[in-house]
């Protein structure tokens with residue numbers, strides 16, 4: 001992997017595909033801005049993406065996302081030191097892998113405040129002093145080399161990142177920093193050598209990792225990480241954004257009992273039901289928005305989304321995915337976990353000896369304050385379109401199985417008939433793909449509106465909701481322009497006209513295209529493909545019957 005110094009690739013030429021992608025990002029950002037400025041609180045505000053294209057000041061959107069957030073508590077470096085006696089390579093290789101940092105309850109250190117100019121000053125997990133003391137390398141044996149990380153847990157704050165890091169550290173082929181280096185957000189100017197020095201030493205073949213959850217919401221992070229090594233593997237632990245927000249708030253509350261209630265902070269105007277999306281606790285949970293930023297630099301295949309909910313109910317299952325993603329042997333298995341009823345969470349244990357399982361500290365699994373159910377409902381409504389968008393982008397469902405119910409409110413893939421058009425193009429192959437898709441769906445192509453996620457990421461989102469009367473969609477009354485490739489068009493929507501919805505539309509669909517082109521990431525994400533369902537806002541005799 002290329003290890004160029006910070007900013008080394010900053011001036012590279014932007015390929016045309018990326019320009020398109022920027023348009024998608026812009027669309028997301030504009031929607032977000034409009035939401036913030038105009039007070040849209042629900043899907044309605046998001047369903048008219050085309051109207052948003054003239055919204056002003058896209059750049060202004062970027063700054064609110066430039067969070068300085070970070071988790072608050074970390075394992076004590078002192079403890080880490082105690083638990084990190086030197087081990088020889090043979091011992092290391094044989095080690096079943098146990099977190100080198102002890103995380104027994106209460107063995108956490110409180111971090112210094114970051115001083116971030118946030119409404120709720122964000123808490124810092126790692127102080128500069130800790131880093132300069134080499135807190136991260138207290139667990140480092142004296143052999144091997146310090147290397148830049150090949151994999152990062154980039155978020156999300158309060159998603160379960162600590163649990164994940166500690167679990168993966170149980171793998172003998174993983175070495176990770178105990179503290180959060182915050183290199184790509186706060187310490188970037190210190191340079192890659194500083195960063196490397198924070199890392200533990202590794203032997204050939206071992207993976208170096210760190211976790212800093214604030215990276216996910218740091219605008220500059222994707223570019224910087226890409227510039228360090230474009231093949232860096234990224235892991236995001238996602239959690240129901242409503243619960244995540246409450247968890248975030250609970251953490252702040254534990255440090256600052258005097259802060260206003262969650263309900264007060266969550267609203268700009270409670271009477272109007274106006275959610276305050278500028279509050280970081282809320283904003284961090286708009287995953288789709290942040291993800292857009294990452295997808296400009298990294299393909300989806302390089303990002304693993306771990307479910308924070310499943311990490312609790314099925315840690316071994318999630319760890320299997322993580323190990324596969326990292327190209328590791330599945331060594332961390334159910335044998336490494338024990339569900340502690342008192343803690344209410346899985347704790348780690350060494351399968352090979354009888355030592356007591358170790359749970360994460362008191363700062364993980366805090367009791368949340370009771371929040372007005374109406375506020376929860378409003379927040380769910382607020383997040384719903386963003387969540388759907390996120391599902392579309394990642395192509396993954398995030399069903400909560402246990403405590404976080406809101407994700408299950410969302411019909412993740414209401415598409416009953418889907419087809420996947422794996423390649424984008426404009427030649428015969430593409431025409432055939434379209435035909436095959438239509439045939440599979442039992443529809444005539446001429447009756448399908450082909451909506452391109454690449455053209456406007458909000459369109460499929462709109463389609464997951466009953467389309468509003470003003471939803472424009474492309475080409476439906478006549479034959480679809482077979483072979484038209486939206487990405488070849490310089491304009492939004494590609495070739496062809498965008499027509500207003502009308503009773504003439506018997507059904508509509510989304511055919512997603514996919515290729516290796518980075519600009520098609522949204523389509524990649526929607527690789528479930530082609531969605532056909534009757535427009536609920538239009539009345540006509542059961543279009544489903546046409547679909548066989």
Ligand SMILES: Nc1ncnc2c1ncn2[C@@H]1O[C@H](COP(=O)(O)OS(=O)(=O)O)[C@@H](OP(=O)(O)O)[C@H]1O
Nearest residue numbers: 071157158159160161162163247345346364365366
């Ligand atoms: N095994 C285990 N033990 C304890 N806690 C667990 C575990 N797995 C996931 N979680 C959930 O992790 C939540 C904290 O997330 P993070 O570690 O990402 O927080 S932080 O951003 O680093 O502060 C934390 O959130 P709260 O419950 O709100 O405290 C936990 O729900």
